Amino acid sequence: MPPQPIQLADFKAAWDAHRAAYLEAVERVGRSGWLILGKEVETFEGDLARAWGLPHAIGVANGLDALEICFRALGVKPGDRFLTTPLSAFATTLAILRVGGVPEFVDVDQTGLMDLSLARARLAETRLPPIRFLVPVHLFGHALPLSELSRLVADFGVELVEDCAQAIGATSDGRAVGSASRACATSFYPTKNLGAFGDGGAVLCTDEKLAARARSLRDYGQTDKYVHSVFGLNSRLDELQAALLRSVQLPQLAAQTRRRVELATAYRQRLRTPAVVLPPVPANSGSVWHLFPVLIPGDREAFRAHLKARGVATGLHYPLLISSQQAMAEQGQPLAPPGAFPRAEHFANHEVSLPLHPFLTDEDCARVIDACNSWQP
Numbered sequence: 001m002p003p004q005p006i007q008l009a010d011f012k013a014a015w016d017a018h019r020a021a022y023l024e025a026v027e028r029v030g031r032s033g034w035l036i037l038g039k040e041v042e043t044f045e046g047d048l049a050r051a052w053g054l055p056h057a058i059g060v061a062n063g064l065d066a067l068e069i070c071f072r073a074l075g076v077k078p079g080d081r082f083l084t085t086p087l088s089a090f091a092t093t094l095a096i097l098r099v100g101g102v103p104e105f106v107d108v109d110q111t112g113l114m115d116l117s118l119a120r121a122r123l124a125e126t127r128l129p130p131i132r133f134l135v136p137v138h139l140f141g142h143a144l145p146l147s148e149l150s151r152l153v154a155d156f157g158v159e160l161v162e163d164c165a166q167a168i169g170a171t172s173d174g175r176a177v178g179s180a181s182r183a184c185a186t187s188f189y190p191t192k193n194l195g196a197f198g199d200g201g202a203v204l205c206t207d208e209k210l211a212a213r214a215r216s217l218r219d220y221g222q223t224d225k226y227v228h229s230v231f232g233l234n235s236r237l238d239e240l241q242a243a244l245l246r247s248v249q250l251p252q253l254a255a256q257t258r259r260r261v262e263l264a265t266a267y268r269q270r271l272r273t274p275a276v277v278l279p280p281v282p283a284n285s286g287s288v289w290h291l292f293p294v295l296i297p298g299d300r301e302a303f304r305a306h307l308k309a310r311g312v313a314t315g316l317h318y319p320l321l322i323s324s325q326q327a328m329a330e331q332g333q334p335l336a337p338p339g340a341f342p343r344a345e346h347f348a349n350h351e352v353s354l355p356l357h358p359f360l361t362d363e364d365c366a367r368v369i370d371a372c373n374s375w376q377p
Contacts, residue, residue, distance in 0.1 A: 059237030063187025
């Protein structure tokens with residue numbers, strides 16, 4: 001029999017490994033008779049905040065809403081300028097557009113993450129109104145330098161909102177991502193390192209006032225039953241997802257992160273062909289390897305076909321920059337001309353994501369490595 005295909009994610013393996021715990025969580029919620037914003041959400045929020053090392057966690061419907069709620073809790077106004085990255089999932093910028101913000105972009109560095117030296121130069125410009133929000137993304141599970149993010153906040157008075165959707169557990173010089181912000185956002189989309197069996201997300205805050213405002217915003221803007229004090233959303237993490245996350249996923253996170261790091265280390269040590277380029281990791285990043293990106297200087301689709309023929313799935317993150325998406329033009333935002341963000345464009349044109357998830361076996365890892373090393377463009 002031919003070997004089983006190697007997928008980018010394996011939800012069936014997750015179910016098989018933890019089926020009894022999943023079913024127990026479902027039974028517990030069903031027997032409680034409470035399905036929205038109950039004890040499961042409250043308990044999970046406390047567990048998540050303690051695991052992250054931040055004071056407050058607020059469960060919401062998805063990562064996009066988590067970003068929007070961060071911006072609104074921090075008092076965004078229509079027309080506020082945001083500085084962010086063109087290389088990310090579109091949700092990062094979509095949240096900015098949904099609050100009436102004006103997204104502006106700065107190129108990435110060789111790691112694929114926002115170039116903070118370019119961000120500093122942009123923040124130093126004297127245009128009015130000044131940039132009010134800085135929204136970096138801890139992409140691929142890597143951590144941007146939090147010390148420099150904190151300096152940018154101190155030097156320019158910007159409001160920092162870290163997009164941590166791909167980087168739960170990542171650190172910079174031992175400091176958790178998200179800790180440089182007054183409010184940060186994460187996602188529990190199923191492929192994430194801490195993934196739900198559906199959609200989900202969270203806002204994490206450093207003070208009670210922001211946390212209370214985020215809790216109100218997620219629930220129609222209510223401050224009491226049928227008392228709507230602010231213009232809110234319907235964005236609530238449901239009891240079932242909270243139960244699955246707190247009972248199964250969160251307790252497994254540390255061990256699964258260690259496995260991701262083991263696999264990434266094997267890839268970085270044993271991928272030996274110049275036809276597959278390994279981007280550098282940000283300095284002092286305690287990376288959690290949500291993805292394992294490589295750059296293919298030659299024919300990217302031929303490389304992917306080569307791996308597919310050997311039973312290895314691949315992904316692309318992200319083949320079309322946010323700054324070039326037609327949805328931007330539909331919102332009256334100018335599309336970036338070719339060459340505006342050369343390093344981000346290089347990633348968009350050459351990046352391929354290799355399989356990396358905690359249920360990948362050593363044998364699977366070896367197959368991926370052999371497939372890559374046998375590639376001859």
